[in-house]
Amino acid sequence: MKVERKKWSEEFSEWYNELIETAGIQDKRYPVKGMNIWLPYGLKIMRNIERFIHAEMERTGHGEVLFPALIPETEFQKEAEHIAGFEGEVFWVTHAGHDPLDIKLILRPTSETAMYSMFALWIRSHADLPFKIYQIVNTYRYETKHTRPLIRVREISRFFEAHTAHDSFEDAERQIKEDLEIFNNLAKFLAIPYIVSKRPEWDKFPGAYYSLGAEVMMPDGRTLQIGTMHNYRQNFAKAYEILYETEDGNHEYVHQTTFGMSERLLAAVIAIHGDDRGMVLPPTIAPIQVVIVPIPKKDAEADVFAYAREIADELKAAGIRVHVDERDIRPGRKFYDWELKGVPLRIEVGPRDVEGRKAVLARRDTLMKETVEREGLVEVIRKTLDEIHANLYTRAEEFLRSHIKRVDTIEEAKAVFEDRRGVVEIPWCGEEECGLKMEEELDAKMLGTPYPEEKAKEGIEGKKCPICGRGAKFIARFARTY
Amino acid sequence: MKVERKKWSEEFSEWYNELIETAGIQDKRYPVKGMNIWLPYGLKIMRNIERFIHAEMERTGHGEVLFPALIPETEFQKEAEHIAGFEGEVFWVTHAGHDPLDIKLILRPTSETAMYSMFALWIRSHADLPFKIYQIVNTYRYETKHTRPLIRVREISRFFEAHTAHDSFEDAERQIKEDLEIFNNLAKFLAIPYIVSKRPEWDKFPGAYYSLGAEVMMPDGRTLQIGTMHNYRQNFAKAYEILYETEDGNHEYVHQTTFGMSERLLAAVIAIHGDDRGMVLPPTIAPIQVVIVPIPKKDAEADVFAYAREIADELKAAGIRVHVDERDIRPGRKFYDWELKGVPLRIEVGPRDVEGRKAVLARRDTLMKETVEREGLVEVIRKTLDEIHANLYTRAEEFLRSHIKRVDTIEEAKAVFEDRRGVVEIPWCGEEECGLKMEEELDAKMLGTPYPEEKAKEGIEGKKCPICGRGAKFIARFARTY
Numbered sequence: 001m002k003v004e005r006k007k008w009s010e011e012f013s014e015w016y017n018e019l020i021e022t023a024g025i026q027d028k029r030y031p032v033k034g035m036n037i038w039l040p041y042g043l044k045i046m047r048n049i050e051r052f053i054h055a056e057m058e059r060t061g062h063g064e065v066l067f068p069a070l071i072p073e074t075e076f077q078k079e080a081e082h083i084a085g086f087e088g089e090v091f092w093v094t095h096a097g098h099d100p101l102d103i104k105l106i107l108r109p110t111s112e113t114a115m116y117s118m119f120a121l122w123i124r125s126h127a128d129l130p131f132k133i134y135q136i137v138n139t140y141r142y143e144t145k146h147t148r149p150l151i152r153v154r155e156i157s158r159f160f161e162a163h164t165a166h167d168s169f170e171d172a173e174r175q176i177k178e179d180l181e182i183f184n185n186l187a188k189f190l191a192i193p194y195i196v197s198k199r200p201e202w203d204k205f206p207g208a209y210y211s212l213g214a215e216v217m218m219p220d221g222r223t224l225q226i227g228t229m230h231n232y233r234q235n236f237a238k239a240y241e242i243l244y245e246t247e248d249g250n251h252e253y254v255h256q257t258t259f260g261m262s263e264r265l266l267a268a269v270i271a272i273h274g275d276d277r278g279m280v281l282p283p284t285i286a287p288i289q290v291v292i293v294p295i296p297k298k299d300a301e302a303d304v305f306a307y308a309r310e311i312a313d314e315l316k317a318a319g320i321r322v323h324v325d326e327r328d329i330r331p332g333r334k335f336y337d338w339e340l341k342g343v344p345l346r347i348e349v350g351p352r353d354v355e356g357r358k359a360v361l362a363r364r365d366t367l368m369k370e371t372v373e374r375e376g377l378v379e380v381i382r383k384t385l386d387e388i389h390a391n392l393y394t395r396a397e398e399f400l401r402s403h404i405k406r407v408d409t410i411e412e413a414k415a416v417f418e419d420r421r422g423v424v425e426i427p428w429c430g431e432e433e434c435g436l437k438m439e440e441e442l443d444a445k446m447l448g449t450p451y452p453e454e455k456a457k458e459g460i461e462g463k464k465c466p467i468c469g470r471g472a473k474f475i476a477r478f479a480r481t482y
Numbered sequence: 483m484k485v486e487r488k489k490w491s492e493e494f495s496e497w498y499n500e501l502i503e504t505a506g507i508q509d510k511r512y513p514v515k516g517m518n519i520w521l522p523y524g525l526k527i528m529r530n531i532e533r534f535i536h537a538e539m540e541r542t543g544h545g546e547v548l549f550p551a552l553i554p555e556t557e558f559q560k561e562a563e564h565i566a567g568f569e570g571e572v573f574w575v576t577h578a579g580h581d582p583l584d585i586k587l588i589l590r591p592t593s594e595t596a597m598y599s600m601f602a603l604w605i606r607s608h609a610d611l612p613f614k615i616y617q618i619v620n621t622y623r624y625e626t627k628h629t630r631p632l633i634r635v636r637e638i639s640r641f642f643e644a645h646t647a648h649d650s651f652e653d654a655e656r657q658i659k660e661d662l663e664i665f666n667n668l669a670k671f672l673a674i675p676y677i678v679s680k681r682p683e684w685d686k687f688p689g690a691y692y693s694l695g696a697e698v699m700m701p702d703g704r705t706l707q708i709g710t711m712h713n714y715r716q717n718f719a720k721a722y723e724i725l726y727e728t729e730d731g732n733h734e735y736v737h738q739t740t741f742g743m744s745e746r747l748l749a750a751v752i753a754i755h756g757d758d759r760g761m762v763l764p765p766t767i768a769p770i771q772v773v774i775v776p777i778p779k780k781d782a783e784a785d786v787f788a789y790a791r792e793i794a795d796e797l798k799a800a801g802i803r804v805h806v807d808e809r810d811i812r813p814g815r816k817f818y819d820w821e822l823k824g825v826p827l828r829i830e831v832g833p834r835d836v837e838g839r840k841a842v843l844a845r846r847d848t849l850m851k852e853t854v855e856r857e858g859l860v861e862v863i864r865k866t867l868d869e870i871h872a873n874l875y876t877r878a879e880e881f882l883r884s885h886i887k888r889v890d891t892i893e894e895a896k897a898v899f900e901d902r903r904g905v906v907e908i909p910w911c912g913e914e915e916c917g918l919k920m921e922e923e924l925d926a927k928m929l930g931t932p933y934p935e936e937k938a939k940e941g942i943e944g945k946k947c948p949i950c951g952r953g954a955k956f957i958a959r960f961a962r963t964y
Contacts, residue, residue, distance in 0.1 A: 029603060030596075031554050032587065037600060040545030040615070047546075063522030064529075068637045069551070069620055070573075072513050091552075092577040093589065096624035097570045105514065107575065114512075118519060121511060133522070138551055138620070142578035155550050 001367040004276040005219070012220040013148075016271060020149045023279050023341050025270070034147035034154030041341065044287040046158055046266050050136060052189050052284075053160060053261070056182045062132040062162055069138060070105040071114045079239040082112060085206025089142040107140035112207065112258070115163055116240035123254060125245040126167050130175065131254075134162035150267035151224065151482050160261040165242065165254040172231055172255040176212070179229045179259040183214060186261075190269050191282040191393040192216055193400045194226070195423065197448035197477050198456070200435055205258075209233035212451055215479070216268045217400045221421025223447065223479040224271070226264045232256040272396045273365075279342030280364050282392055283385040289321045290381060291343045293334045295350040307354045311347065311377065318378045320385075339364060344388045345381065365391050406459070406475070410441050410466050413478065417442060423479045425450075427472030429465035435476060437467045447477040483849040486758040487701070494702040495630075498753060502631045505761050505823050507752070516629035516636030523823065526769035528640055528748050532618060534671050534766075535642060535743070538664045544614040544644055551620060552587040553596045561721040564594060567688025571624040589622035594689065594740070597645055598722035605736060607727040608649050612657065613736075616644035632749035633706065633964050642743040647724065647736040654713050654737040658694070661711045661741040665696060668743075672751050673764040673875040674698055675882045676708070677905065679930035679959050680938070682917055687740075691715035694933055697961070698750045699882045703903025705929065705961040706753070708746045714738040754878050755847075761824030762846050764874055765867040771803045772863060773825045775816045777832040789836045793829065793859065800860045802867075821846060826870045827863065847873050888941070888957070892923050892948050895960065899924060905961045907932075909954030911947035917958060919949045929959040 007015045020026050025042030038046070057064065070093060077083050086109050093105040108114055115133075123131055139159040143152055162179070166172040180196065187194050199211040205228065214227035236242070237253035246252055273280040283289045292312055296304040308324050315322040325334045331348070338346060348360040348369075357374040361381070365388045372380050403422030407413050413424045424442070428435060428449075435446050449456035456474045463472040489497045502508050507524030520528070539546065552575060559565050568591050575587040590596055597615075605613055621641040625634055644661070648654040662678065669676050681693040687710065696709035718724070719735035728734055755762040765771045774794055778786040790806050797804040807816045813830070820828060830842040830851075839856040843863070847870045854862050885904030889895050895906045906924070910917060910931075917928050931938035938956045945954040 027600065027603075029600070030550055031557060031599065032550060032552055035550035035552060037550070038548035040547060043546050043548060064525050065522060066520035066525060066639055068512055068514060068517035068519070068639070070514055070517060070637065075513060088579045090579065091575050091587075093573050094576045095574040097572065097626075105573075117513065118509065118511070121509075144579075155552065157548055157550070 001369075003365075003367055007276045008274055009219045012218065012271070015219075015274070015276075017148070019270065019274065019278060019340075023270075025266070026149050028149055032154070034143055034152070036149050036153065036155075038157065041287065042266070045269075045281065045285050046263060048285040048287070049186075049190070049265055049269075050158065050160075052186060053136070056185060057134050057162065060132070060178055060182060062134045062164075065133045065135050066137065067108075067111055067114045067135060069108050071108055071111075073104045073106065075117055076106050076113045078113065079207050079236055082207040082236075086110075089144075091140050091142055108137070109139055109141050110159075110260070111135070111137070111139075111161055111163070112236055116236050116242060119163075119165055119254070120240050120242045123165055123242055123244050126247055129165060129167045129244060129254065130171060131165040132162065132175075133164075134160065134259075136160045148482070150263045150270075156262050158263040160259075162259040164257045165237075165244075166256070167244065167246070167252070167254065169231075169233065169255050172233070172257050175257045176229050176231055179257070180212075182259075183227050183229075183261075186265070187214075188393070189282075189284050190265065191284075191389055191396060192226075192268050192272050193393065193397040195400070195404070195447075195477070196451045198451045198453070199448040200432070200446050200476075202432060202436070203446070203448070205230045207232060207235055209235060213447060215423075215447060215481075216272060217403045217422065218268075218271050218482065219274075221403055221480070222482055223423060224264060224268055224482045226261060226268050228258075228260045230258045230260075232258070272399075273392050274342075278340035280392065281342035281344055282389050283344045284389065286342065286344050287321065288323045288338075288341075288343050289385060290315055290323075290345045290347060291334075291338045292322065292324045292347045292349065293331055293338075294324070294326070295331050295348055297351045300351040300354070303354050304349060304351060308347075308349050311349070311359065311374070314378060315381065318382070320378070320381060335362075345384060363388060365395075408463065408466065410438065413438075413442055417444060417480065421480055423447065423477050425475045425477050427460050427463035427465060428474050428476035429468055429470045430473040431465075431468065434465050434467040438476070438478065442478050443480075444478040445481045447479055447481075449474040449476055483851075485847075485849055489758045490756055491701045494700065494753070497701075497756070497758075499630070501752065501756065501760055501822075505752075507748070508631050510631055514636070516625055516634070518631050518635065518637075520639065523769065524748070527751075527763065527767050528745060530767040530769070531668075531672065531747055531751075532640065534668060535618070538667060539616050539644065542614070542660055542664060544616045544646075547615045547617050548619065549590075549593055549596045549617060551590050551622075553590050553593075555586045555588065557599055558588050558595045560595065561689050561718055564689040564718075568592075571626075573622045573624060590619075591621055591623050592641075592742070593617070593619075593621075593643055593645070594718055598718050598724060601645075601647060601724045601736070602722050605647055605724055605726050608729055611647060611649045611726060611736065612653060613647040614644065614657075615646075616642065616741075618642045630964070632745045632752075638744050640745040642741075644741040646739045647719075648738070649726065649728070649734070649736065651713075651715065651737050654715070654739050657739045658711050658713055661739070662694075664741075665709050665711075665743075668747070669696075670875070671764075671766050672747065673766075673871055673878060674708075674750050674754055675875065675879040677882070677886070677929075677959070678933045680933045680935070681930040682914070682928050682958075684914060684918070685928070685930070687712045689714060689717055691717060695929060697905075697929060697963075698754060699885045699904065700750075700753050700964065701756075703885055703962070704964055705905060706746060706750055706964045708743060708750050710740075710742045712740045712742075714740070754881075755874050756824075760822035762874065763824035763826055764871050765826045766871065768824065768826050769803065770805045770820075770823075770825050771867060772797060772805075772827045772829060773816075773820045774804065774806045774829045774831065775813050775820075776806070776808070777813050777830055779833050782833040782836070785836050786831060786833060790829075790831050793831070793841065793856075796860060797863065800864075802860070802863060817844075827866060845870060847877075890945065890948065892920065895920075895924055899926060899962065903962055905929065905959050907957045907959050909942050909945035909947060910956050910958035911950055911952045912955040913947075913950065916947050916949035920958070920960065924960050925962075926960040927963045929961055929963075931956040931958055
C-alpha cells in the first residue's frame with residue numbers, strides 16, 4: 001500500500017475544509033460567519049496540546065490567570081499604535097439589557113489593554129520581577145478576509161497568550177529565548193518543523209519593538225504563522241504607567257514581552273501530517289493511540305473479542321490510550337473511520353491470530369502492515385508509536401527543507417512561486433522601500449529575516465539587493481501566507 | 483488553640499470579600515463592574531474542581547464541546563419564555579470595526595439558543611439518542627443587583643452547562659437522576675453538604691417544564707444556589723425543530739434536560755469551610771496539600787532544610803502535593819500565609835525533629851498540633867488528610883442541619899429569620915398565591931419543595947397552609963438567598 005497525497009497537495013484547501021468536519025474536529029454550520037463549534041473529538045486533541053502547554057508554563061514559572069473578555073473603550077485607547085492596529089477589527093458591546101452602556105466595551109482581540117493597568121497595580125518593586133503570567137481564552141477579530149476553520153476565524157477560541165514584565169531589556173531578551181525553547185519543545189511534541197523570522201518593521205505587532213514569527217509549511221506551499229514572540233521594550237509600560245522600584249530606590253518602567261499561539265497549532269498538525277485518507281495524528285496528542293479491530297469469523301466471535309479485550313487491557317495498564325471497536329459493522333468501514341480520524345496505530349486480530357498468539361499492526365503514517373507476536377506486544381507498540389512520531393517529523397522536515405529556496409534575483413523568486421511555492425530567501429539591503437517593492441513584485445509577504453540574528457546574514461557576502469543593487473545586509477524570506 | 487469563627491459568621495460579607503483577594507483567588511479591581519480577574523492560586527483550585535467535573539462527564543458519556551460565545555439575535559428570539567427571562571440582562575454586540583452589524587449578536591447568558599439549532603442538525607434518529615454534551619465557558623449577565631466575586635457577577639467565567647436530548651420523558655428523568663448523582667459525587671469531593679428543592683412554578687428557569695436547585699448554607703444563614711437541573715420536556719425542541727426518527731419511522735420531538743454549575747462551587751467551598759484565619763481547603767482540591775515549614779536554629783540550618791526536602795521528596799513520590807517554604811522570613815509569617823490560603827496540613831521541622839526523626843503536624847481544620855514519627859510519615863499524612871476531609875464534611879453537615887427548621891406558622895418562621903436564619907420549612911397548600919404571600923411576609927424566597935418528590939410530603943399529615951388555612955399538600959422551603 002502506498003501513501004497517497006494527491007488531493008492533500010493539489011486540492012489542499014478543499015481537502016482541509018472537508019476533513020475538519022468529517023474527522024469530527026469542528027462544525028462550521030454555526031450561524032455566525034467565522035465562528036465554529038468544537039466537536040468532542042477535535043477538542044480532545046486540542047486539550048492534549050493545551051495540557052503540554054500548561055506543563056511547560058508551570059515548568060517555566062508562569063502563573064495561569066483569566067481576565068474578563070470585555071475591555072473598556074477607555075483602557076483600549078491608551079496605546080496609540082495598538083489601537084491603530086486593532087480598531088478596525090474589534091467587536092463593540094454597546095448595550096446591556098435595554099440600555100446603552102456609559103462606557104462601551106470591546107471584545108478582546110488580545111489582552112494587552114485588559115492586563116496592563118493591572119500590571120501597574122501588581123508590580124511594585126524589583127522583587128516582583130520577572131513577572132510571568134499566561135491564559136488560554138477566547139478572543140475576537142472582525143476578519144474581513146476569507147475565513148477558514150482554526151486558521152482565520154472571528155472567534156479564536158483557544159488563544160494562548162503569555163505576558164511578562166522584566167527589570168531590563170536583557171532580561172526581556174532572556175524571556176524571548178525561553179519562549180523559543182518552549183515553542184521548540186511544543187513543536188517537537190507535535191512533530192512539526194518550523195522556521196523563525198524576525199518580522200520587518202512594517203509588519204510588527206502593533207506596539208511592539210520587534211516581533212518574531214514562527215511559520216510552518218502547508219501542503220500547498222503557503223506558510224502558516226503558528227507562534228509569535230514580541231519584545232515591547234517599555235512601550236506599553238509608558239502608556240499604562242507600569243513602574244517598579246529599583247534596588248537603589250528609583251522608579252523605572254518595566255520591559256515587557258508576549259508570546260502568542262492558538263488553535264492554529266492543531267491546524268498545522270492536521271495539514272502537515274495528513275494524507276488523502278484523512279488525518280495522521282502524532283501519538284503524543286491522539287485521543288486514541290491504538291485502535292483494535294476484531295476480525296471475527298463465524299463461530300469464533302467470542303474468542304476474537306476476548307483476545308482483543310485482553311490486549312486492550314494490557315495496553316491500558318501500560319498507559320497507552322486504546323480503544324476496541326466493537327461496532328456491528330464491517331472491518332473495512334472501521335478501518336476507513338479510524339484512518340480518517342488519524343489514529344496512529346491499528347491492531348487487527350482474527351481467529352488465526354488468536355490461535356497463533358499473534359496480532360497484525362497497521363501503521364497510519366506508512367500504511368504498512370506487519371504481523372507480530374502477542375508476547376512482548378506492549379514493547380513493540382511503544383517502539384512503533386515512537387517510530388511513527390519520528391517518521392512524521394522527518395517527513396515534514398524534508399517537506400519544509402525542500403520548500404525553502406535561496407535565490408539571487410526576482411525572476412528566480414517568481415519562478416519558485418510559479419512552481420511549488422514555499423519560502424524564498426533573497427538578499428536584501430534592509431530598506432523598507434526595497435522590501436515592499438519585493439513584496440509587490442512577488443505578490444508575497446516578507447516573513448522577515450532569519451532568526452536568531454546571526455542566521456540573517458549567512459551567505460550574503462558579495463550578494464546584492466535585487467531591487468536597488470546595493471550590497472545586501474540581510475537575507476529576507478518571502479512566502480504566500482495563510 | 484481554638485478555631486475562631488466570629489468574623490466568619492458575624493461579618494461574613496466583609497470576611498468573604500476580603501479573603502477573595504488576600505488569599506489570592508481573584509482581583510476585583512478590574513475596571514468593569516462585576517467582572518473579576520482570576521489569580522493563579524484561585525484558578526489552580528478551580529481547575530482541580532473542573533478536573534473532577536471533566537472526569538465525571540467522561541464517565542457518564544458526555545462529549546465536551548465549545549460553542550461560540552456570540553449568539554445571533556434571530557436564534558436568541560426563538561423561544562418566547564426564554565427571551566422574556568433573559569432579554570433584560572443580555573449584553574449586545576452591535577458593531578464590528580467601524581460598521582453596524584446586520585444581525586446583532588448577544589453574549590451568551592446560557593447556551594440553549596446557541597446550541598439547539600445545531601441539535602436539529604445533529605440529531606436524526608433514535609440511534610443518536612440519548613445525546614449528551616457539555617462545556618465550561620464564559621457567560622454574561624447584566625446583573626443589576628449588588629455584585630460579589632464568584633457569586634453574582636456579570637461575567638461568569640467558569641460556567642458549566644450540560645445539555646442532553648432523549649427519546650422520551652422517562653429517559654430525560656433518568657438523566658436528571660444521573661445529574662443528581664454526579665452532583666452528589668462532586669459535593670462529596672468538595673465536602674459540601676447541600677439540599678435539593680424543586681423550584682415553584684414562578685421561579686423555574688425560563689423555558690423549563692420544571693427546575694431543581696441545589697443549595698448550600700452560607701455562614702450568615704443565607705443559602706447559595708450552586709447547581710441546577712432542568713427538564714425542558716419538548717419545549718425547546720418545538721421552538722428549534724429538534725426531531726428524531728423513531729424505530730417505526732415516525733418523527734417526534736426530543737425531550738431535553740440541562741445541568742448547570744459555575745464558580746459558585748468555589749465560593750461555597752471558601753465560605754463553608756473557612757474560619758477567621760482564612761480559607762480551609764479540602765485536600766482533594768488544595769493546590770498544596772501539605773506545606774513544610776523548616777524551623778532552623780542557628781548552626782543547624784542545613785540539616786533542617788535537608789530533612790524538610792527529604793520529607794517533601796517522599797511525599798511527592800507518594801502523589802501528595804507538597805511544598806517546602808524556604809523563604810527567608812520568620813516561621814510565624816509563613817504559618818499566617820498558608821493558613822490564609824487554606825493549606826490543609828502543615829509540617830513543622832526543627833533541629834530536635836531532625837535528631838529524633840520526628841515531625842510536627844498542624845491541621846488547618848482543627849488547628850491541633852501533634853508530633854509524629856518520621857518512620858511511616860506518608861501513611862500518617864494520608865490518613866490525616868482523609869480525616870480532615872471527613873471532618874470538614876461533618877462540621878458543615880451539622881451547620882446545615884442546625885440551620886433547617888420546620889415550623890407551622892408565619893410567626894415561627896419570622897422568628898427564625900430574625901434569629902439565626904437558615905432554611906425554614908412550612909406546610910403549604912400548593913397555591914401560587916399563598917406561596918407568594920409567604921415570600922412577602924417572610925421577606926424570603928421560596929426555594930421550592932424538597933426533592934425527590936416523596937420528601938416533599940413528609941410529615942404534612944394534618945398540617946395546614948398558614949396563609950389560607952387549607953390542608954397542606956407540600957412542605958415549602960424558604961430562605962434568604964444569595
